[in-house]
Amino acid sequence: MRFTDGYWQLLPGVSVLRPQEVESHEFDGQRLVLYAPTARITKRGDTLNRPVVTVTVTSPAEGVLGVRIEHHRGRLPRYPAFELTTDPDVEVRCEEGEGWVSLSSGPLTARFATDGGWACDFLEGDRVLTSSSGRSIGLVTDGEGRHFVHEQLGLSVGEQLFGMGERFAPFVRNGQSVDLWNSDGGTSSDQAYKNVPFYLSDRGYGVFVDHPERVSFEVGTEVVSRTQFSVEGEHLQYYVVAGPTPADVLDRYTRLTGRPGAVPDWSYGLWLSTSFTTSYDEQTVTSFVDGMAERDLPLSVFHFDCFWMRQFHWCDFVWDPATFPDPTGMLQRLRDKGLRISAWINPYIAQRSALFEEGREFGYLLRTTDGDVWQWDMWQAGMALVDFTNPDAVEWYSSKLKTLLDQGVDAFKTDFGERIPTEGVRWHNGGDPERMHNWYAQAYNKAVHDLLVRERGETEAVLFARSATAGGQQFPVHWGGDCESTFVSMAESLRGGLSLGLSGFGYWSHDIGGFEGTPDPAVFKRWVAFGLLSSHSRLHGSSSYRVPWAFDEEAVDVTRQFTRLKMSLMPYLRRLGAEATERGLPVMRAMLLEHPGDRTARGLDTQYMLGDSLLVAPVLDAAGDVEYYLPAGTWTHLLTGERRQGPGWIAERHGFDSLPLYVREGAVLPRGARTDRPDYDHVDGLTLEVRELAVGAETTVRVPTADGDATWVVSRDTDGIRVVATGTDKPWRVVQIGPAGTVTAEAPAVGATEARLP
Missing domain, CATH: 2.60.40.1760 (glycosyl hydrolase (family 31))
Incomplete structure (x- = not known):
């Protein structure tokens, strides 16, 4: 102002x-x-x-x-207030x-x-x-x-x-x-x-x-x-x-x-959605899931968007009997295929919902200053708003979601939470309406996240949340919202994600291919590579499906390649998630975070570091033309093994099966033994890929496990590379990657604590 x-x-x-x-x-x-x-x-x-x-x-x-x-x-104190962790x-x-x-x-x-x-x-x-x-x-x-x-x-x-x-x-x-x-x-x-x-x-x-x-x-x-x-x-x-x-x-x-919350391993895999206004039933869902399996496309999570409920009933948390007559059986059949389940929800209660009268009677819905239930007709006819400042309302809302968890749902897409009125309303706890507007998202996501943690008995839980404010990083994951299906929107989505990461949020996702409209095959394939090199990856749209074969056969190949690549990176991504929880560092890092001394790198917004070791520059052009910047040092392309020297700008053209994806000089990249799913033993069969490790250099590779951390100290002296392992008795190996991505030396170590490469 x-x-x-x-x-x-x-x-x-x-x-x-x-x-x-x-x-x-x-x-x-x-x-x-x-x-x-x-x-x-x-x-x-x-x-x-x-x-x-x-x-x-x-x-x-x-x-x-x-x-x-x-x-x-x-003046009297105004509430709500951000909850800060202070040191007395x-x-x-x-x-x-x-x-x-x-x-x-x-x-x-x-x-x-x-x-x-x-x-x-x-x-x-x-x-x-x-x-x-x-x-x-x-x-x-x-x-x-x-x-x-x-x-x-x-x-x-x-x-x-x-x-x-x-x-x-x-x-x-x-x-x-x-x-x-x-x-x-x-x-x-x-x-x-x-x-x-x-x-x-x-x-x-x-x-x-x-x-x-x-x-x-x-x-x-x-x-x-x-x-x-x-x-x-x-x-x-x-x-x-x-x-x-x-x-x-x-x-x-x-x-x-507040630190970013921890997320389960399975959430890093590929999510596939029904999309928003498309027509679907169990047969459609099964055809998508089976179609992914038939094409050897690893899939981890299936998401049901809004119309899993009856129209005009959102949210009553009741499956539409016309399209899903046996929801519990259907969810079990999907889980038998190795999938986790996500379901769309929001905090709005339509007047036609059976929950409206229940919420009105017990005071669980936001009231006007006259004592009426606050209502309007945007989004859902006569909808009201759950008052999460009322502990009883939180318990009531959570109990409805618990029914879905009992049916087999694993995660919730906590949509909306932004259109919160400030005029003529009274919150249960007397909160200031102006302060409640942004803070409402915090209360909404916390209620759902707390339920998942409580019911699962684990500290890891995952949402797909759209709205947030300061402290919202405690309740991951957040996705970018409604973007168009264009390269321009792909770029603006990336800017949003990098900005959020510099605001304390550890994880971020976006709708692969864009939400509004239907992407042409080029946009979809370029977005797939970007999406699968993001912390979380979801295929989702508005009025059209996002199964890869709906675009062309090459889209299937691209999706397979980058999904398998991401799954192989799980030991690395798991460590990045731990760093988010421990230090507040995002998985997707603006160049500023890893290269603060490089003036050219600081303001770049069309590329990023995936953690500390990988540089990613999404291709934002149909022909594959891309211009990107490499900071000082020797960088090795992860897919081709090509080496380039920074600092400097590079302009080149990539096919749909490639993009600038570089490993930082001196990095030792841990790669998992599996490429079909994210939730596996990341240490068993681990490969340590060593590139450009200078004589005298030493680095520690850490992979979080259920029992603690497994670590490998990798150093290079005049006699070669030495690796010392602690915290694991599983088989692992170390390889030195040479030009063109070739393995120039390797040392298997089955249960060993030390290995050497010449």
Whole structure:
């Protein structure tokens, strides 16, 4: 939101109060409180009729500093609030010098001027990360009498910002005005399903604005040298998160807002959907599943989209008897084929649903301020909204889903959750409707995720969620939403996924081939390669099926090739999933995360790192033309063994069976023994592929197992390659990959703890 007309003037009707100096400050051992009047105080009379800005600085965790800016402090707390994991024993240091006072936590310091005008520098060591200067803080009143608080943090020369959730606009946020407000706007606009009030700077710090309601960002727009963020009300709370690397920032940020949850191995396999408005019954579903098997296409999950329920009844969680007369038997027949089952749901209860009256009677549905059930006719006739702030409503909704779990469903696609009203409604817990709008997705996904964990008795669970906000990473997986079936939309989907990964989310997926419309064969085949080199892979559409043979026979071959490739990478992907849970690092990583020192790589949005070792550049062109960038080092193409030297740009043409897919210099890639499914013993028969390991180099390969971690320390000396294994007694081998992908040396080690290659 903008408040100024250019740099010097305010918009009509707008007035702004700004802190002019620090009049005094206090430190109680944990908090530094600064009192900043809105005019210079030169005599006692200046203290009369004078607003004061109160700025409180705290540290919720090592390397994180919180800043709370307040005008009138007597307002009642507003709920809901983000649930943060704080450290009550965090050590802080308060220091004073001539003309300044500071508070530090770990490597991060906030230093305030106590002489002269308002000024605050955030430093990591001696390096200034960003600053709040004389015109940065504003207590705003607009022409309608509404109050806002804004902060403006400085942008350095060449600094780039990323994140703010899954955004489909240009990847670098600079120059954008961004309102964080969950919306069902597809992937082709500046609206987003997943809005996260957090941005990450390529200078190695992050900023988290601790407000679930609408947060408005002006990134180098209202003031080109600053990032402004504002909220309505009388206070603003934000946190500065230290690095020094972008990966370190995500580690600290997700420690504060929640680590990405762990997902089961089977979820990494290929998912196939009925699609949305297509016509299908059990015979159709069986033909798809059998068709995949007949074509030797590994399939892990079958997904039933909306019309598994009767029309106008969504959601009543009752299978349509006309198309699925024996749902329990059908699901068992699919499970007998080795499949897991996913079912579409949403939190909306149609008036015709049998659950509507039940929810109305017991108060489980959102009410208006007059006490009526809130309803409208969008999506489903007369639909209402489950009130997840009511614990009884959560239990009621969960009990309906439990029936589906008992029938054989394994996962839920938690669709929608964005169209949440703010006018004339009253939540069960008295939550502020503005704050509930974005936060509703958190409550919805948490309820479903908690049910899966509770009923399965495991810590791993998987959703296919569309909406989210800060902390939503705890309830994976999230997918990109409704995209068109074009190369342009494929690119915008990738931008959204990389942006979400830089917002603390560990896993991400998208509709292979696009959702709206029917992709031509070229789009489908290129998207298949991209989709199967994503953390999660689903074939899904709107009005047409997405079985590969619906496009051409080559699409079948491409799907088979890349599905089997992904299955062979499961030991590697499983480790990436563990890193998401442990450190908040996404499986699909923007180049910035793995190459923070490479200025060219930082803002790239048409390629990514799949973990730390693989570079992927999806082909976004029907003819197969692609241009991509390789950072410094020797890179080896995973499929062909061709070696290229970076840094530099490369332009080339690929067939449908290929794309730029490179292994990083010095990486040892673990490959599994199976290519038909993801849920196998990833250690049994493991192959360690060694490429370009320099003399004197050492790397550790880790593969999570049910009993802990199996690890291999791989090093190279003048005598060759040495591998030392711990944590496994299964057979494994190490191979050295030479030019053209050939194996130049190998050493089998059946139950051995050590192997050598010349």
